[in-house]
Amino acid sequence: MDIDQFIRKVPNWPKPGILFYDITTLLADPKVFAYVIDELIRPFQNEKIDKVVGIDARGFILAGVVSYKLGAGVSLIRKKGKLPYQTLQESYSYEYAAETVEMHEDAIKKGERVLIVDDLIATGGTLEAATKLITRLGGEIVGIAAIIDLPSVGGSAKLKNYHLHTLINYQSEKVV
Numbered sequence: 001m002d003i004d005q006f007i008r009k010v011p012n013w014p015k016p017g018i019l020f021y022d023i024t025t026l027l028a029d030p031k032v033f034a035y036v037i038d039e040l041i042r043p044f045q046n047e048k049i050d051k052v053v054g055i056d057a058r059g060f061i062l063a064g065v066v067s068y069k070l071g072a073g074v075s076l077i078r079k080k081g082k083l084p085y086q087t088l089q090e091s092y093s094y095e096y097a098a099e100t101v102e103m104h105e106d107a108i109k110k111g112e113r114v115l116i117v118d119d120l121i122a123t124g125g126t127l128e129a130a131t132k133l134i135t136r137l138g139g140e141i142v143g144i145a146a147i148i149d150l151p152s153v154g155g156s157a158k159l160k161n162y163h164l165h166t167l168i169n170y171q172s173e174k175v176v
């Protein structure tokens, strides 16, 4: 299936010059959503996965279904100030701004095998912060799955030491 036609491209959002890849149109189609989930988990189906980590906020939608399919639990990485219990934090500089993400200090137990999921890899800053939080908690990162990769922005190269699985590449995140 060519999922490109189900990803809406929104020029100049959230700021002028950025081409935003909107997956809400893909999520809204039951057949395409099911296909994308099946494809995201394909390389990890025979792995033992204890936790699927979803990244705020579109990653949560994917993590819920992926974890159910893999027989794993879900742990959340959220933007600063959203989690109620004690957290670990990582700050990084994001494409649009500086950002801090957090995870509950008991969200991953030492030695747990973790799959991280998100919708898109741009600079990879968010996913890199996620790998640091999970590693600090003693988790073992089995892989990272995302629907879209923007290789020209550099994130997938930054994450090359992990088993990185993406479904579609776009060369540009700039409005041309």
Ligand code: AMP
Residues within 6 Å of the ligand: 018, 019, 020, 021, 022, 055, 058, 094, 095, 118, 119, 120, 121, 122, 123, 124, 125, 126, 127, 155, 173
């Ligand atoms: P990153 O630069 O890899 O840390 O990207 C952080 C998050 O921003 C990703 O999880 C995406 O959800 C979102 N994002 C960044 N750039 C885009 C884009 N061009 N289109 C859609 N989402 C984006």
